[in-house]
Amino acid sequence: MEMQCKIGFIGCGNMAGAMISGILRKNLVPAENLMASAKSEETVRRAADQFSIAATRDNTRVADFSDVLVLAVKPVYMEEVIREIAEHITGNTIVVTLAPGKTLSWLGQTFGKEVKLVRTMPNTPALVGEGMTALSPNERVTEDDLAVVEEIFQSFGRYAVVPEPMIDVVTGVSGSSPAYAFLFIEALADAAVHEGMPRGQAYTFAAQTLLGSAKMVLETGKHPGALKDMVCSPGGTTIEAVRVLEEKGFRSAVMDATIACIRKARDL
Numbered sequence: 316m317e318m319q320c321k322i323g324f325i326g327c328g329n330m331a332g333a334m335i336s337g338i339l340r341k342n343l344v345p346a347e348n349l350m351a352s353a354k355s356e357e358t359v360r361r362a363a364d365q366f367s368i369a370a371t372r373d374n375t376r377v378a379d380f381s382d383v384l385v386l387a388v389k390p391v392y393m394e395e396v397i398r399e400i401a402e403h404i405t406g407n408t409i410v411v412t413l414a415p416g417k418t419l420s421w422l423g424q425t426f427g428k429e430v431k432l433v434r435t436m437p438n439t440p441a442l443v444g445e446g447m448t449a450l451s452p453n454e455r456v457t458e459d460d461l462a463v464v465e466e467i468f469q470s471f472g473r474y475a476v477v478p479e480p481m482i483d484v485v486t487g488v489s490g491s492s493p494a495y496a497f498l499f500i501e502a503l504a505d506a507a508v509h510e511g512m513p514r515g516q517a518y519t520f521a522a523q524t525l526l527g528s529a530k531m532v533l534e535t536g537k538h539p540g541a542l543k544d545m546v547c548s549p550g551g552t553t554i555e556a557v558r559v560l561e562e563k564g565f566r567s568a569v570m571d572a573t574i575a576c577i578r579k580a581r582d583l
Contacts, residue, residue: 318466320383321381322383322467323350323351323380324385325351325352325385325386326389327361332362334385334387334437335366336471337441337471347369350368350377350380351368352372352376353370353372354372377400378404382408383408383411383464386413406430408431409460409463409464410430410432415436416583431456437468447473448472449475449477449482450475451478452476461476486580487573487580503524504520543557
């Protein structure tokens with residue numbers, strides 16, 4: 316079912332592209348209800364050609380157009396962009412941000428007026444329609460406003476509404492963790508290559524196994540430990556591998572890395 320709103324994107328990199336693809340794939344709004352801006356003429360042309368939407372280098376034009384405005388720019392550019400568009404944001408505009416480290420309080424102060432704000436933390440699997448996003452609205456966002464934002468983020472994966480202090484935790488457990496997963500896939504494949512498997516085939520075996528394992532957690536509702544135990548036959552190959560992983564501090568290393576990521580996010 317199409318939504319009756321106009322959605323704009325300031326910044327049109329990978330994450331904005333993933334969101335636009337999801338919105339169009341799910342037919343949330345027609346292409347004419349989407350607009351994007353970018354700093355370079357090349358990116359503007361690519362967005363227009365790829366998605367058949369209006370694209371421009373003028374951020375204020377996108378702000379004037381949008382009922383929901385997604386600020387998909389790097390944190391270092393956020394203040395500059397907000398100063399540029401602040402006068403073009405009305406009391407009804409829902410502003411969605413993707414940048415880590417920029418709190419609702421900071422955003423409100425930078426706009427210099429009352430604005431409907433939803434701070435989010437998506438992740439790169441949104442590029443293939445399997446994203447996981449945290450949403451944290453401010454007090455001006457109504458239930459109906461939030462429902463619109465939820466519909467947008469549901470078009471390219473799953474979402475959950477969380478208290479703002481949890482956004483930094485989300486950065487560690489889902490925002491940055493695709494990188495950890497890719498490292499694990501690469502390590503599994505490297506081991507297979509070491510033992511004679513062609514690399515392309517090794518990546519397929521490793522990646523499909525992680526995909527299927529994640530799906531088991533989500534769809535069975537069973538504890539990951541119980542699912543692990545289903546694979547570990549007494550005296551078998553899997554429990555031997557698990558023993559070595561525990562000996563090498565696998566779980567502790569993952570926990571330490573995730574906590575370090577969360578603390579870094581809090582310091583941004």
